[in-house]
Amino acid sequence: MTNPQVAPGPRTREQRLADTLAMLDSPVRDVWVATASNAPDGTPVPYLVPLSLAWIDDRLVLALDATSRTGRNLLATGTARLSLGATRDVVMIDAVLERSARVAEAPADLAEGYAAQADWDPRPGGADDVYLVLRPQRVQAWREVDEIAGRVLMRDGEWV
Incomplete structure (x- = not known):
């Protein structure tokens, strides 16, 4: 089955970048955030959660409870993988924690x-709520198999 809203054939790099930035800039954007920690025996424990996202000054901003599993994982490891869109129009972002700010003091x-x-607005929330500002390191975007080649739009924090 084809998606009638998707033009046939692969997009150019310029169009993929424009579509990705439009997706990031759009209001009320939700994102899947994957983090990991280690169990007491050293076994990696992945964790995935949906969160609201803001794109501010070329940074990904999340707001959450610092004591939540995602908050603890991100503050401990400084890394996350985020996914926007559907499986047939996805943007995958590997990001590093640049800074955090308590919501009450941001x-x-x-x-x-x-x-x-x-x-x-998380400002009326709890005392442990924080903004986590993430710097994208790698961004990939593709719709179908014909866009797998050239899917990397950012490498090592630089648009390619």
């Missing part, structure tokens, strides 16, 4: 930017 531009794009 700069106004961060808090207001997040609330505006995510359509959710």
Whole structure:
């Protein structure tokens, strides 16, 4: 079955980048966030959760409870993998934690930017809520198998 909203044939790199940035800039964007920790025996324990996302100054911003499993994992390892879109129009982002800020103490531009794009304001929330600002390191985007080649749009934090 084909998706009638998707043009036939692979997109150019420029179109993929434009589509990716439009997806990141769109309001009320949800994202799947994958993190990992180690069990007491050293076995890796992956964890996946949906969260609201804001794209502010070329950074991914999440708001969550620092004591949640995702918060603990991200603060401990400093890495996450995020996925936007559907399986036939996906953007995969490997990111590193650049900084965190307690929601109650965050700069106004961060808090207001997040609330505006995510359509959710965590400021009335709990004392452990934080903004996690992630710097993308690798970005991949593809729709179908014909876009697998050339799917890397960012490598080592630089658009390619």
